[in-house]
Amino acid sequence: MTLSQAGVTKAPPATAPEPRRPGGRPEGPGGRPEGTRPTWPAVTAAVVLLLALAALSLSVGAGEVGPGRVLDYLLNHDGARADGRLALVVGDLRLPRTLTALLVGAALGVAGAQLQSVTRNPLAETGLLGVNAGASLGVVLGIAVLGVQSSYGYLAFAFGGAVLASALVLLIAGSRGGGSPMRLVLGGSAVGATFGGLTGVLIVNSPEAYDRYRVWVLGSLAGVEGWSTLARLTPVLGAGFLLAALTTRPLTALALGDDLARGLGHRPGATRAAVAVAVTLLTASAVALAGPVSFLGLLAGFLARSLAGPRIGRLTLLAGLFGAAVLTGADVLARVVARPYEAPVSVIVALVGAPALIAIVRSRRSAALALSDPAEATPPAGRRAEPPAPKPDLALRYGAWSLLLPRRALAASFGLAAALLAAVVVAAHAGQSELDLGRTFQAVFGYGDRLDVLLVQKFRLGRIVAALAAGAALGLAGCLTQTLARNRLATPELLGVNDGATAAVLISATASGTFGAWWAGPLGALAAVLVVTLVSGGLGARGYRVLVVGLAMSALASAVIQVALARRSLNSAGSLYVWTSGSLNGRDLAIATPVLVGLAVLVPLALVAARRLAVLRFDDSVASALGVDPGRVRLACLLLAVALAGLAVGVCGPVGFVALAAPVVAGRLAGPARVPVLGSALTGALLVVLADTLGRVLLGGVEIPVGIVTTVLGGPFLLWVLLSRKGSPA
Structure with missing residues (x-):
């Protein structure tokens, strides 16, 4: 499937002159001048x-x-x-x-x-x-x-x-x-x-x-x-x-x-x-x-x-x-x-x-x-926007085997991993209690005062792990969809994934009377994408058709979400609204484990797909000539993105802007030669951990859900993308 651009599109240049009537106006269907369609009836x-x-x-x-x-x-x-x-x-x-x-x-x-x-x-x-x-x-x-x-x-x-x-x-x-x-x-x-x-x-x-x-x-x-x-x-x-x-x-x-x-x-x-x-x-x-x-x-x-x-x-x-x-x-x-x-x-x-x-x-x-479909439009001569060829500058050899690593991308990954470790330490230390760094480190490994160990391991550490897992899933899903759409503003929301997953979790909560059905998120996301795919006529080349059906699916799912919230009692609706805004409150290791297992399976698959995904930055004809089947690669990457986004929504709700921002930041750090799969996952985890920490400590005694923090900060980030020459999407 070829996703369309989320923003403004330009019609492909004409390859042949349009038929014209003697008056000079282009002919429409049936030989009638274009624009003279009988609309008055x-x-x-x-x-x-x-x-x-x-x-x-x-x-x-x-x-x-x-x-x-x-x-x-x-x-x-x-x-x-x-x-x-x-x-x-x-x-x-x-x-x-x-x-x-x-x-x-x-x-x-x-x-x-x-x-x-x-x-x-x-x-x-x-x-x-x-x-x-x-x-x-x-x-x-x-x-x-x-x-x-x-x-x-x-x-x-x-x-x-x-x-x-x-x-x-x-x-x-x-x-x-x-x-x-x-x-x-x-x-x-x-x-x-x-x-x-x-x-x-x-x-x-x-x-x-x-x-x-x-x-x-x-x-x-x-x-x-x-x-x-x-x-x-x-x-x-x-x-x-x-x-x-x-x-x-x-x-x-x-x-x-x-x-x-x-x-x-x-x-x-x-x-x-x-x-x-x-x-x-x-x-x-x-x-x-x-x-x-x-x-x-x-x-x-x-x-x-x-x-x-x-x-x-x-x-x-x-x-x-x-x-x-x-x-x-x-x-x-x-x-x-x-x-x-x-x-x-x-x-x-x-x-x-x-x-x-x-x-x-x-x-x-x-x-x-x-x-x-703008993805199929042929750029004018002399203006073809092709990604630069990868230039690995670090070679590892062992006998007949060799591995080429881009130095800049490798350095960016190590830097992001170090920043993520620092963010985890800050998140474990930050909060309303008076814990110094020494006591926090002891509590992480089970030493020190019993109350300190309970606070850090039971409440903070599980929540941090959930933030890491959900953020990495969202960042990786955004990287896949943006690369598929050839537009850095494309996120899983375009296909109704987030709204479908959110509606499914709310329905499961209504049916069971409890909350925490993380498995409903991937099911809802998969159901939304299946409906969009089937209704739009399959994974063809009509990207706009898929997008329009995705928007319609999002509208239906949003209606279900709003009605579900409006029909519940105030206390129940208030707690569910917090989750639908994106929240890690009450999340622990038991809830984060499914996402961690999913990441352990899906991240290696995404890394394998990234090599072929990079070829899709060229035209489909070029990708086919290089031995890559564009349809199969798109289908595999789409399913990977849906599974990742659904798992993340099931854990912490629809946290906004992480899937948008993480690939952009990772791409800036790693350079344009590679698809920043690993960097996007690390950046997404870093953003969610930092946003959750900020939401816990910003207002004394009041917790701001992580999704609201990312949304408030995401607007200025999008403005940065808008006003930056390099960040301006095509």
Whole structure:
């Protein structure tokens, strides 16, 4: 399988001139000029569907008011609006809620289409600019710090946090030479990660804030009552829609390339900034009104692109209509599927949208989505990016046998091992108790005071071993997936591995009533990858298809995780939330042993595969000529990465950014000539041990989960990758 790049992709250069009509426009399928696909029937059908769903939304809900009475109210038949009960149900509840669903859905759909167009990436989602993370942090700050309890307070803090996050992304993306699609992607990911980690810190230390947050984060329109809330944000939504409409023509020119866009009189940097502002206004307003309804922007953009093709104006219009229709329909289902309660609307969107997205990707019309596989693109002449040939400078010979070792990589491995040993000593010594280094060393080997031995060996040493095992597994898994994808931003999360493993562990905990089913992690990860592989059509060359199905799988698994947490008691949900953030609390040798056994088997296999994996840095034709079967190597490495990531999640939960950072750091230390398999494992173990130690000692008496620490620190690290010339991914 060829994984696609996680960021912006460039279409492969044309190998033959496109057929053209006499007017000079390229021909599309059937001899029709490209871009003249009949989309207005689709627009008409979408409008009719939208009106039908709006009518259904007005007719369904609390109050037992049927369609006839709703129509009487709308037409004021026989003075129906004078009926107080009817006015309350229809005028104050259903009408505002329906209009809010239409506007929020349209806002997310338009924002998704704009973001996908400006980044030239059909996988871009509205949370890409850090809007959702900023809104979540704003709400949690309002709850935990200022004690905000009203819906107006949530709205104000959510909007403020969303705008702040997007402003930071714009500043980062616009630095050092102006904004680009990749810088927007990386800047949004970095800011979103940092804000998400800070949100986790506040929630872990405030059960009350978590109790309110876990309901708000699911997304719902149940709190829409009256017109005041919608009236406050209608001007902001209007400004966002207007700005999005004004950017359609510049975006069309930008799709031709920055140079051609400048030649046509447009300014690419200003266009991207305007699109980012429009996306911010639309998404921030939507999050403030309905909570973070994720996945809808991605789905609406795909639905629109399958019908409108690359025409930006029609694409934006259809995306808005489809977004409004999907959210309105999901809101109707949310009211009826679990009566007398309401289901979270974001879960309904994921359950309905994920299969629809998979069906689109598997259809014959998926070519209209521009799902080209960049891994197969041939670089222009003179710009072929090939890794330098390995230059080993240390030879070990024994008779007819010889072993070539790169001096730099060997020195980096020894240095990382020494740093890891020092980190283990610090982790064993650090804590709330007053142990000096001498007593710590004695306790490690079973000597000294019995309480010291109990503290170090029973609690700290087992936890350290678990951190070493999980970190090494995550670092090695990230190295494999990044090398497969030829992109240092690719991690196991792209295939839904982490979310699938997390959901499986939570389901096992619900079924057994206890926690600690580490074996559910690898099973969930394997199940997720099997589903993604089978649904996407096998391990073929369509990397984007695999990625889209992986995103859909992640959305479904995330919905399961959020519902599982929301349905449990506060104490149980709080402890499980800590684990889903990534935590080593309570982990010991018994839990770490399976990962250690797995590493003992998988690391040698990964070292053997690394030699063949390095060949995959070249084109598949070159790899085949060198005697390497690319398909078998990818399959073997993918299974290795899944097993490693699943084991790590089963032990300590989905610890973020380790799989991203460890291979990058190891590659910098070892040099570009080798795949840093061993270095990635050592770096991952070092990062997790240090993060866990920092989480234990940073706040006196309060432990910060290791996953939150790595997420908070991972954002600045991603910024370093973004702003560093050598670290900027291609």
